[in-house]
Amino acid sequence: MAFDRRLSEAAKPGRDPIMIQLRLSWWRDRLGESAEQWPLGEPLLALLAFWDDERAALSSIVDGWEAQVVGEDGGTALDRARCDAIIALARMAGQGENPVVEQAAADWAEGRSLSGVRLPRALRPLSLLDHFSNAGDLPPWRVMLGAMRKGWFGR
Incomplete structure (x- = not known):
């Protein structure tokens, strides 16, 4: 990138x-x-x-x-x-x-967006980058919870 x-x-x-x-x-x-x-x-x-x-x-x-x-x-x-x-x-x-x-x-x-796509563990950082780039005006707590979900589950 x-x-x-x-x-x-x-x-x-x-x-x-x-x-x-x-x-x-x-x-x-x-x-x-x-x-x-x-x-x-x-x-x-x-x-x-x-x-x-x-x-x-x-x-x-x-x-x-x-x-x-x-x-x-x-x-x-x-x-x-x-x-x-x-x-x-x-x-x-x-x-x-x-x-x-x-x-x-x-x-x-x-x-x-990659929302709903479950990437392999080795590529989960891409899911996180996608999540942060599409966070928009979400409250910080929702952004962080979404990032944790993406990091743990890959979607």
């Missing part, structure tokens, strides 16, 4: 599209290298080093942002890339191919 946020900052509306593409190409070039070759001065790359085997999922997020900036697809490439990144995260968490995770990833990437 931090990576997606960084790319969204690079692709802010109003910036020159050529400059956006240059910034995005830097990330694409880094993701084309193994994590051992990444520069040490970029803290986000250090956090992403464990994605070394799943760099293609991160690279597709860069491509999705570029497609959105250029206006080629109306944002569908970015939604699909986010979905693929969540599925890659599930693989790294030992979940393999899981239809529940795939559907939840598609829903979340397209901005739909």
Whole structure:
């Protein structure tokens, strides 16, 4: 998510599209290298080093942002890339191919809530993030009780 946020900052509306593409190409070039070759001065790359085997999922997020900036697809490439990144995260968490995770990833990437979806224990932090992002104007005690329910039961 931090990576997606960084790319969204690079692709802010109003910036020159050529400059956006240059910034995005830097990330694409880094993701084309193994994590051992990444520069040490970029803290986000250090956090992403464990994605070394799943760099293609991160690279597709860069491509999705570029497609959105250029206006080629109306944002569908970015939604699909986010979905693929969540599925890659599930693989790294030992979940393999899981239809529940795939559907939840598609829903979340397209901005739909995960309420009612029971994710595997290894992916429950995604349920918590979804809960907090959709809490709105709920009283704090309800937000906390909902977070406890999501953390314990996964839904």
